[in-house]
Amino acid sequence: MKHVITKVHPKDNVIVALQNLKKGETLQYNGEDFVLEEDIAAKHKFTTVALQQGEAVYMYGVLVGKAKAPIKKGAAITTENLQHAADPYTLGKRKTDWHKPDVNKWKEATFNGFHRPDGSVGTANYWLIVPLVFCENRNVEVIKEVLIEKLGYGRKSKYDNFANQMIELYKSGRSLDDMPVDIALENDQQQRLFKNVDGIKFLTHDGGCGGTRQDAQALCGLLAGYITHSNVAGATVLSLGCQHSQVSILKDEIAKRDPNFSKPLYVIEQQRIGLEKDVMAEAISKTFKGLIDANKIERKPAPLSKLCIGLECGGSDGFSGISANPAIGFTSDLVVSLGGSVILSEFPELNGVEQEMSDRCVTDEVATRFNSLMTLYNDRAKAVGSGFDANPSPGNIRDGLITDAIKSAGAAKKGGSSPVTDVLDYPEKVTKPGLNLLCTPGNDVESTTAEVGSGANIVLFTTGLGTPTGNPIAPVVKLSTNTALYKKMPDIIDINTGSIIDGEETIEQAGERILDYLIKVASGEEKVAAVRHGQDDFILWKRGVSL
The missing domain is CATH 3.40.50 (Rossmann fold)
Known part of the structure; x- marks a missing residue:
C-alpha cells in the first residue's frame, strides 16, 4: 500500500505529505495520530508538535527554520509562519567513515569512450569553436552558418511543417483557429560527414572584456576547462586581439590543467590577420583540418x-x-x-x-x-x-x-x-x-x-x-x-x-x-x-x- 506521508529523519518535527491531504483528516505515523489543521498540498509539510514563536523546525535532521508565529500541531509550515534559520559551523572533527555500497556487479564493467592523451576518457567527441571575447561572437555565428549544414550537423526543425501550415492558411484567407496541430516528435538528423565527431559546438558568451581582470581570468580558466575536457578533441579559438582575456592567459590556464597539452588548438586573431574574409578562411580551413584528425578517434x-x-x-x-x-x-x-x-x-x-x-x-x-x-x-x-x-x-x-x-x-x-x-x-x-x-x-x-x-x-x-x-x-x-x-x-x-x-x-x-x-x-x-x-x-x- 502506498504511504501518504513520510518523516525524513527521526529528529524532524515536520512530516511530508506525499499526496494532497484534507483538513480534519486523521493520519498515523509510527503509532502517533495527527489531525490536520488545514489542507496540506502534496510536497508540503505539517508540524508534528505545536510550536511557539522562535522555536526551531528540523528536517533532514538539521535546523531549517524558526517559527515566526505560533504553529499548531498538524498545521502546514509556510512562508507566513516560518523564517529561514541555519546552525553555525566550525572546523569540527573529521568524520570520514562511511558505508561503501556493494559494487561487485560493476567491478569489471566498462564503457566505450574516447581516450585522450592525458589519460582521461570522454563520453563524447566534439570540436569547439570558442570566442575569447564577445566581439568575436558574430564571427563565430558566421562559421556556424557555414559548417553546421555542410557537415551534416544541422537539424530540420520539427516545427517547420507547423509554420508552413500557418503560412498557407494566411495566404488562403482562412482562420488560424481551423488549423490542426501537426508537429513531428523528433528533429531530422542529417548524415554526418565525420562519423566519429558528435558535433561542432560554439561557446558564445558576453565576457572577455569590459569587466574586471578577475572576470577575464575566470573566463579563460573556464574555456581552458572545456578545451582540455575529455569530451573535446580540439578547438578553434577566435581572438580580437586587444581584449582583457588574452591568448597568453588562456594558454597559461590550459597548462595548469594539462601541462602536456597536445590536442589540436588553432588561434585566429582578427586584428593580426585583418580582412574578415581572411579571418573566416583561416578559421574554417583549420577547423576542417582539425575535424579530419578528430574523426580518426574511435570509442574503446x-x-x-x-x-x-x-x-x-x-x-x-x-x-x-x-x-x-x-x-x-x-x-x-x-x-x-x-x-x-x-x-x-x-x-x-x-x-x-x-x-x-x-x-x-x-x-x-x-x-x-x-x-x-x-x-x-x-x-x-x-x-x-x-x-x-x-x-x-x-x-x-x-x-x-x-x-x-x-x-x-x-x-x-x-x-x-x-x-x-x-x-x-x-x-x-x-x-x-x-x-x-x-x-x-x-x-x-x-x-x-x-x-x-x-x-x-x-x-x-x-x-x-x-x-x-x-x-x-x-x-x-x-x-x-x-x-x-x-x-x-x-x-x-x-x-x-x-x-x-x-x-x-x-x-x-x-x-x-x-x-x-x-x-x-x-x-x-x-x-x-x-x-x-x-x-x-x-x-x-x-x-x-x-x-
Whole structure:
C-alpha cells in the first residue's frame, strides 16, 4: 500500500505529505495520530508538535527554520509562519567513515569512450569553436552558418511543417483557429560527414572584456576547462586581439590543467590577420583540418573509474530531497566506490548543512577551504542586501521548499555519504577521485556550465518542476522527482524517480538503475533528451552575486 506521508529523519518535527491531504483528516505515523489543521498540498509539510514563536523546525535532521508565529500541531509550515534559520559551523572533527555500497556487479564493467592523451576518457567527441571575447561572437555565428549544414550537423526543425501550415492558411484567407496541430516528435538528423565527431559546438558568451581582470581570468580558466575536457578533441579559438582575456592567459590556464597539452588548438586573431574574409578562411580551413584528425578517434572500452559525474538540480520541489536527490546520491557513492569522480556544486544550496559537509572533508585543510568559500560567498550576498536565504525561487516555494535551509538540506543529498576528497573554487579542474565540492552559484545553467568546465563528462540533473537544461559537450541526464512530471514532460525527462514516492522501489534500487543508464549514455548507446533537442546552455559566472 502506498504511504501518504513520510518523516525524513527521526529528529524532524515536520512530516511530508506525499499526496494532497484534507483538513480534519486523521493520519498515523509510527503509532502517533495527527489531525490536520488545514489542507496540506502534496510536497508540503505539517508540524508534528505545536510550536511557539522562535522555536526551531528540523528536517533532514538539521535546523531549517524558526517559527515566526505560533504553529499548531498538524498545521502546514509556510512562508507566513516560518523564517529561514541555519546552525553555525566550525572546523569540527573529521568524520570520514562511511558505508561503501556493494559494487561487485560493476567491478569489471566498462564503457566505450574516447581516450585522450592525458589519460582521461570522454563520453563524447566534439570540436569547439570558442570566442575569447564577445566581439568575436558574430564571427563565430558566421562559421556556424557555414559548417553546421555542410557537415551534416544541422537539424530540420520539427516545427517547420507547423509554420508552413500557418503560412498557407494566411495566404488562403482562412482562420488560424481551423488549423490542426501537426508537429513531428523528433528533429531530422542529417548524415554526418565525420562519423566519429558528435558535433561542432560554439561557446558564445558576453565576457572577455569590459569587466574586471578577475572576470577575464575566470573566463579563460573556464574555456581552458572545456578545451582540455575529455569530451573535446580540439578547438578553434577566435581572438580580437586587444581584449582583457588574452591568448597568453588562456594558454597559461590550459597548462595548469594539462601541462602536456597536445590536442589540436588553432588561434585566429582578427586584428593580426585583418580582412574578415581572411579571418573566416583561416578559421574554417583549420577547423576542417582539425575535424579530419578528430574523426580518426574511435570509442574503446574504459573502466568506470574514468567517469566524472556532475550532480545538479533545478526546478526543485518538495520531493527532490526524498526521491531524485538521494537516488543520485547513492549513484554518486557507487561511482566513488568504483574509483570515479563526482562533483557537487551550488554552494548557496549547501546553506544549513555546512557542518556536515565540512566534517566529511578528508583533511582540516580541505574543510577550512570549504568553510572559507561558503562564508565569503554568503558575506558577498549580504553586502548587496541579499543572502543565501533569498535562494529559493517562487517555483521552489510553491512546491514545498519554504526556506533555503529546507532546499539546501534536500539538495545536499545529491552528494551521497562518501568523504569529501577536495574543495575547488570556480573554475578549477577536478584532479582527485571521490566527491569534490565546487564553488558555483545555485543557478542551474551557471552551475552546470561550471561542473563540465571542471571535468564532468556526464551530468545528473534532478528536477521536480521540469527544467530543459543541457550542455554543449556533456550529456545532461534529466531525472524527475515525481511520476506526474515524468508523464507530463516525457520529452525532456530521461529517468523517473517518482517510483520512490510511489513505493515501487527503494532509493538504492533507483540509484543502481541510474548507474546502469549512465553506462549506456557514456558509451553512446543512449542519447539523452537534452542532446536530442540540441539544448546547448552555456553561461559563465562573473564573480558577482548570483544565487
